[in-house]
Amino acid sequence: MRAAIFQLFASHSPALCSGIRQLTRISCRFRMEGPAASQQSGETIITEGKASVLYPSANQVFYNPVQEFNRDLTCAVLTEFARMQLAEKGIDIVVPGERESKKVVVNLSDNGDDGDVPFPENAAPSSRRTVTVGESCPEGLRVLEGLAASGLRSIRFAKEVPGLQSVIANDFSSSAVELIKRNIKYNDVENLVTASYSDARLLMYNRMAKQDRFDVIDLDPYGSPAMFLDAAVQSVCDGGLLCVTCTDMAVLAGNNGETCYAKYGAMSLKSRFCHEMALRILLHALDLRSNCYQRYIVPLISISADFYIRVFVRVFTGQAKVKMSASKQTLVYNCVGCGTFHLQRMGRAIAHGNNVKHSAGCGPPVGMNCEFCRQRHQVGGPIWAEALHDKEFVQRVLSASERNPKRFGTSERIEGMLSVVTEELDIPLYYTLDNLSSTIRCSTPGLLPFRSALLHAGYKVSLSHACQNAIKTDAPPSVIWDIMRCWVSPHFFFYVCICESFKLAIH
Ligand SMILES: C[S@@+](CC[C@H](N)C(=O)[O-])C[C@H]1O[C@@H](n2cnc3c(N)ncnc32)[C@H](O)[C@@H]1O
Ligand SMILES: [Zn+2]
Numbered sequence: 001m002r003a004a005i006f007q008l009f010a011s012h013s014p015a016l017c018s019g020i021r022q023l024t025r026i027s028c029r030f031r032m033e034g035p036a037a038s039q040q041s042g043e044t045i046i047t048e049g050k051a052s053v054l055y056p057s058a059n060q061v062f063y064n065p066v067q068e069f070n071r072d073l074t075c076a077v078l079t080e081f082a083r084m085q086l087a088e089k090g091i092d093i094v095v096p097g098e099r100e101s102k103k104v105v106v107n108l109s110d111n112g113d114d115g116d117v118p119f120p121e122n123a124a125p126s127s128r129r130t131v132t133v134g135e136s137c138p139e140g141l142r143v144l145e146g147l148a149a150s151g152l153r154s155i156r157f158a159k160e161v162p163g164l165q166s167v168i169a170n171d172f173s174s175s176a177v178e179l180i181k182r183n184i185k186y187n188d189v190e191n192l193v194t195a196s197y198s199d200a201r202l203l204m205y206n207r208m209a210k211q212d213r214f215d216v217i218d219l220d221p222y223g224s225p226a227m228f229l230d231a232a233v234q235s236v237c238d239g240g241l242l243c244v245t246c247t248d249m250a251v252l253a254g255n256n257g258e259t260c261y262a263k264y265g266a267m268s269l270k271s272r273f274c275h276e277m278a279l280r281i282l283l284h285a286l287d288l289r290s291n292c293y294q295r296y297i298v299p300l301i302s303i304s305a306d307f308y309i310r311v312f313v314r315v316f317t318g319q320a321k322v323k324m325s326a327s328k329q330t331l332v333y334n335c336v337g338c339g340t341f342h343l344q345r346m347g348r349a350i351a352h353g354n355n356v357k358h359s360a361g362c363g364p365p366v367g368m369n370c371e372f373c374r375q376r377h378q379v380g381g382p383i384w385a386e387a388l389h390d391k392e393f394v395q396r397v398l399s400a401s402e403r404n405p406k407r408f409g410t411s412e413r414i415e416g417m418l419s420v421v422t423e424e425l426d427i428p429l430y431y432t433l434d435n436l437s438s439t440i441r442c443s444t445p446g447l448l449p450f451r452s453a454l455l456h457a458g459y460k461v462s463l464s465h466a467c468q469n470a471i472k473t474d475a476p477p478s479v480i481w482d483i484m485r486c487w488v489s490p491h492f493f494f495y496v497c498i499c500e501s502f503k504l505a506i507h
Contacts, residue, residue: 038186046152049075049408050159053152053183062150062179070220070310071153072408073417074243075160077301077312078216080396081241082141082163085215086131089139093162094132098404133162136191140165141215144207144235146200146228147171151180151193153218158189160407170196170203204231213237224248226263226285233290238317241300244282247308252278257380269334269380273341273429275304275466276388277332280428282311283384287325296321301397302388303417304466323358324349330385330428333366337375338439340477341429342366346382372481373439387426394421420465427460430470431480442488447471453483 039045044057048068055063083093131137140163145154147170154169169180180195196203200219207213217232217240219225225232225244232242246252251260254270254277261267264285269277279302287297297313326347333342344363349356366377398418405411437444447463450471454461459475473480 038182048152049156051152051155051183051187053150053155054179054186055150056179062176063152066306067220067308069305069410069413070245070308071156072410073301073303073310073414074153074218074312075156076397076401076408076414077243078141078143078157078161078241079163080393080400081216081300082161083396085141086137086139086163090128091137091139091163092128092130094130095162095400095404095407096133097407098400131163133160134158134189134192135162137163137165142213143167143216143218144203144214145169145218145220146204146232147219147221148180148195149176151183151195153220154180154193155183155187155189158192159187164192167193168196168203169193170198170200172197172199200228201231204228204235207235210237214240216241216243218243220245222247224251224263229285229289230292233286233295233315234293236315239314241312241314242286242297243310243312244286245308245310246278246282249278249307249309252281252309254380266382267380269332269378271334271341271380272339272432272435272467273470275309276429276464277380277383278309279304279311279388279466280383280385281381282309283313283388284329284382286311286313286315287328287384290315291322291325293317294319294322296325298390299384299386299388300390300393301418301421303421305417320356323356326358327361328384328386329382331363331382332380332429333364333377334380335370335373335375335377337370337373338481339431339435340370340372340481342377342477343385343428345385372477383428385428389421389424391422394418398422417465420463423462424464425460425462425472425474427472427474430464430467430472432467432469433471434469436480436484437487440484440488442484444469445484445487450483450487453486454479457483 039054042057044055045052046055046063049072079093079095086093131140142165143157145167148154149171151169154167157164157167171177171180174197177195177197184190184193184195204217213235215237217236219228219232221228225246236242250256251263252268253274254268257267257269260281264281265288266281266284268274268281271277283297283299283302290296295315295317297315300312300314302311303309327345327349329346330343331346333344342365344365345361347361348359369376398415401407401411401415408414433444433447433450451461454473454475457475457479459473459479461471461473464470464472
């Protein structure tokens, strides 16, 4: 059967084939069990992570196996977030299967600034407590899953993440809420998880008062989360965590720029860098929404995977930092001919001693026509132009996964993805080698020679987790096209070009 599927898609793209391979592998890993005690006729039990969840078999809408990676990664992120938050309160979390490792000093009061704070481990060991999975911790995280469907994600939090105080699994479909209630019982997590039947927006707007806010809000909708963002940024506590999925990739990747603008306040572009641009559009939307309420975001991890994107951001309150937000967003000028792109920040922030002067950005950074191919530019954005990830946090999640490699069904993929993320440059967007070569109709240079050419010319370079053949670099487009020109000349000249660029970079 599997062979037949691959045969069927043999003529399609490698990405599609690898997606199908992934899907078949995933569906084979799930245990679809036969009738069990509290199972009703026609129902299926699906086990994912430590949760076994009842599903009406006829309604596969409730369960999406491809999102296992999304749920695994969220459990991993939540665990590290809980570890950080509770360490401050003198509480250590116990993660099943985790090997002992050296404790890490964390800056918990961080609102984007560097600098360590005293680790509460200084507290005498006797005054420290531990908290285990499944136990409700009064000082622990208050979690809301706004769009919970079967409750699988919330139940997994309860059974896999230590350091939680409570989890609300909410949905506005009555049949979903009935299922959530049964699944809570079936998994014996009534002490931690409560089902809720409400429009997620109303629920969040009702929890805006400081004492009522959530530490973590997870939004995992069908399609766009745009309509939930305003309520979410107001009902998460200071320093709290928002976990947001978008599956409306066509909109975010430039198929309907005007729809993207209506939803996220940014124009998307059909381009090679569309997956990273999608992440940056979502971060722009989250920051802009937060700014309305004197709040701003600090991204922890931003991932593009399969057919969706997922971001984990902290939301902080602070008027001075909010003023910086204009200078954290950029417009994108993208040549429709050769794909060259230029960025232009919306604002400028210049430090004068202890003060910061804010002004409008300067531009445009390009002429009417592209300097390389004379074609016109399309303008996209504004998008988030700062870091997509907090590398220190990413490293914490990665190290925890390496210490506990059997924790999740998709641990290997988490480690692979986060390893690339830790190396990723914080420079927005990328070029792809196949696009560069197809523009000038030549063979595609290998990643290694292209990378060395940039490094030898004195520029930074990295891969991107969001696209296989991508090159992120701080080199200006003129250098990239110079290298491509050298690539099409005999290789001797390529070598000379590298040396010349290297000399130029030094002098
Ligand atoms: C993609 S499913 C959620 C999947 C779930 N998070 C998981 O990981 O298994 C989206 C759910 O959102 C619910 N939903 C859509 N709009 C909603 C709203 N305004 N308020 C609450 N729930 C909503 C739908 O009923 C559906 O069950
Ligand atoms: Zn051009």
